[in-house]
Amino acid sequence: MNMLDGTSSTETSATRAAYLSLRDMILVGKLPAGEKLKIEQLRKLLDTGASPVREALSLLTSDMLVERIDQRGFRAAPASLANFEEILTLRCTLEDMALRRSIAHATAAWEERLVLAHHRMKRVAGTDAFEEAHKLFHMTLLSNAQSPMLERYCSQLYDLNIRYRYLAAGGARYQSRDIAAEHVSILDAAVQRDADTASIALLHHYRLTGEYLSTQLADL
């Protein structure tokens, strides 16, 4: 017995539960950037043991969401405008590469997954589920690159970026810009296997958001 997706009602391990909670708390800013993360405090907050918390924090290190300083514990990764711009640059380079590779290996099955992901994203526009569906759409774009490490990097960078969105605006709320149209352009170009057009549209999408966020983050 298992659910449709990976989210079963009872989480498997305490470590995994702690990992997901902490990760979410960092992404949405509940645990502010740069903040000291005390084991005892988190243990009580999550109502679990110290070992799962420690292990979860160690794992979050992989995602660059937590920093570990030997002998003096953990802290939420600091945020800065420079860091945000670094993330944006890396994303543009790596997603460009991944998207081109995805398209190069295009198949009907991938095309269909893409259309489906896009449809589902539109379906939940404006709801809480959008955040997840949006990531899924973007990751589906890259999912055919046949390069697991590259996909992992992109996924990581995507999450790091989310944090800055919350930092700037307090949510996944999008601005006046017509995001939906941008998504359609990317989708169409990808389905038509036009790598150059798709890549330009994708990077345009990121850079516009990046510019907007940069202005909001000027004080960081």
Added chain:
Amino acid sequence: MNMLDGTSSTETSATRAAYLSLRDMILVGKLPAGEKLKIEQLRKLLDTGASPVREALSLLTSDMLVERIDQRGFRAAPASLANFEEILTLRCTLEDMALRRSIAHATAAWEERLVLAHHRMKRVAGTDAFEEAHKLFHMTLLSNAQSPMLERYCSQLYDLNIRYRYLAAGGARYQSRDIAAEHVSILDAAVQRDADTASIALLHHYRLTGEYLSTQLADL
């Protein structure tokens, strides 16, 4: 009181000691790719507790040297020709970017660190210290990119590559090719701030090694 470099005689924490040992064992193949890593077994091997071992393994996950499967422990990251080629491709893209940025920000101080790193590497050619000095030279090349995340990725990928060298040849032993000359070309171009030439030389260096390793790894 502290030593010249970061290697003090008494390691700070048990976790750090375990991390360094395990990392080294994986890189040189003492813990073969894909192998199950049992806590109890490693605990005895390193003569330490289970907690430091677990935490060290969690940290090695960041480096993509260890895989963690929820509820069923850890294993050394598997190796394959496809994975090797993926690493090579990513390295070429990311190091190219990092090197160009380094050169774009070139200063006299960086130049000097570079010359020094190169000199030290030549100095220890043929000894055990070469491996470390070689990495230091390459990382110094990228160290001026003013992009910590990019440097981290490059460092990670460098280490992953080392493992394949050991897998293919059983050591840092270099072949007939004149590696030293290649290093000089890269150094010279970098010092002259000629990004195109430096990048071409660097990628050439990697691709030649990559080709050689690929043939050796055909059976993976």
Added chain:
DNA sequence: AAGTCAATAAATATCGATTTTTTAGTCGAA
């Protein structure tokens, strides 16, 4: 008033034991 140093408090790191979960075997029924 600034700086040291020792004593104390707080937090991290580590250990050893216990609980769960997975894995490997074994036995019997189809």
Added chain:
DNA sequence: TTCGACTAAAAAATCGATATTTATTGACTT
């Protein structure tokens, strides 16, 4: 023989307690 349910052994995950390390405080010197 093959499949499945059951059992025993192994391993992972987790807990609670202890040992170490770092951070803080305040009296004492210069």
